[in-house]
Amino acid sequence: MTELAVDPVLVLLGVSPTGELATNAAELLGAAARIGTPVAVIIAGPGHGQDAATAAGARGAHRVLLAETPYVDSALTAQLVDGLVTAYERVNPSAVLIANSIEGRDVAGRFAVRTQNALAVDAIGVDRDAEGIIVHHSVYGGAYDVDSAVTFGIPVVTIREGGVEDRAAAANPTIDSLEYVQTGRTAATIVSFTPEQARSSRPALRGATRVVAGGRGVGSAEDFALVEQLADVLGAAVGASRVAVDSGYVPHSYQVGQTGVSVAPQLYIALGISGAIQHRAGMQTAKTIVAINKDPEALIFEIADFGVVGDLFTVVPQLVSALTAKKE
Numbered sequence: 001m002t003e004l005a006v007d008p009v010l011v012l013l014g015v016s017p018t019g020e021l022a023t024n025a026a027e028l029l030g031a032a033a034r035i036g037t038p039v040a041v042i043i044a045g046p047g048h049g050q051d052a053a054t055a056a057g058a059r060g061a062h063r064v065l066l067a068e069t070p071y072v073d074s075a076l077t078a079q080l081v082d083g084l085v086t087a088y089e090r091v092n093p094s095a096v097l098i099a100n101s102i103e104g105r106d107v108a109g110r111f112a113v114r115t116q117n118a119l120a121v122d123a124i125g126v127d128r129d130a131e132g133i134i135v136h137h138s139v140y141g142g143a144y145d146v147d148s149a150v151t152f153g154i155p156v157v158t159i160r161e162g163g164v165e166d167r168a169a170a171a172n173p174t175i176d177s178l179e180y181v182q183t184g185r186t187a188a189t190i191v192s193f194t195p196e197q198a199r200s201s202r203p204a205l206r207g208a209t210r211v212v213a214g215g216r217g218v219g220s221a222e223d224f225a226l227v228e229q230l231a232d233v234l235g236a237a238v239g240a241s242r243v244a245v246d247s248g249y250v251p252h253s254y255q256v257g258q259t260g261v262s263v264a265p266q267l268y269i270a271l272g273i274s275g276a277i278q279h280r281a282g283m284q285t286a287k288t289i290v291a292i293n294k295d296p297e298a299l300i301f302e303i304a305d306f307g308v309v310g311d312l313f314t315v316v317p318q319l320v321s322a323l324t325a326k327k328e
Contacts, residue, residue: 217272
């Protein structure tokens with residue numbers, strides 16, 4: 001058996017039913033490299049594992065524990081937990097990192113209970129000091145940054161997509177087969193799978209590095225096209241406040257906030273958004289926040305790095321023209 005890495009950090013990487021490595025893989029491996037040596041766990045459908053393992057190496061995995069099984073596409077999370085437990089027993093890691101997705105949170109909770117380790121959720125970063133691993137969180141709608149550390153076992157950490165800037169250097173990983181026993185524990189069954197057809201050339205909102213979002217101040221579904229124009233010039237994803245969604249300007253999938261999608265992009269531009277705490281809860285960890293609002297008392301200005309007090313229907317067209325001219 002090949003010797004495992006020194007001070008390994010186990011990272012569960014998602015693979016789509018069509019074989020693509022999850023977009024959050026680079027963040028997870030970057031976070032792992034900050035506190036140890038990234039060891040990826042990949043559990044994929046038949047024929048998809050090798051390409052996913054190679055992609056993991058390009059994103060910084062020093063080792064890959066790989067399993068291919070047809071059952072991963074027929075039952076939710078159960079196969080992932082079974083495989084991750086086996087990898088944990090084999091590697092004896094200092095931490096386990098998992099994406100803070102719906103599936104990832106389910107896996108993390110089941111895994112932590114089964115292995116009797118501590119769970120730290122929705123982290124925006126990890127570090128190490130003389131006493132061990134520290135997990136960073138943004139809480140209460142981004143109003144406070146707090147740190148946590150485990151008092152027993154090792155930390156099982158779910159990482160918020162877009163929350164980690166660190167990236168690991170590409171590696172040429174050793175790929176080992178991961179054989180595990182299916183426990184047969186209760187799991188939801190996947191009856192069928194149909195890939196969703198791409199509806200837009202814009203980036204997906206969750207995990208986007210740039211987001212342009214519109215709120216009540218946009219005024220109508222027709223005028224929301226102005227938000228989309230600015231997003232397209234910047235190559236950004238499009239978001240919205242809950243009021244804009246409830247008013248029918250855009251679908252619920254666009255909603256950023258406490259009851260929508262949480263984002264942590266490099267750039268977040270808020271157009272006509274007042275900045276209610278429910279909205280701020282989903283975007284306040286953005287690296288740079290730009291707000292355009294005609295109300296100088298809007299709460300969004302309290303957290304904005306740059307603010308423009310003005311009519312967005314005057315400001316945004318000028319901004320689009322300036323950015324377009326700069327590209328030419």
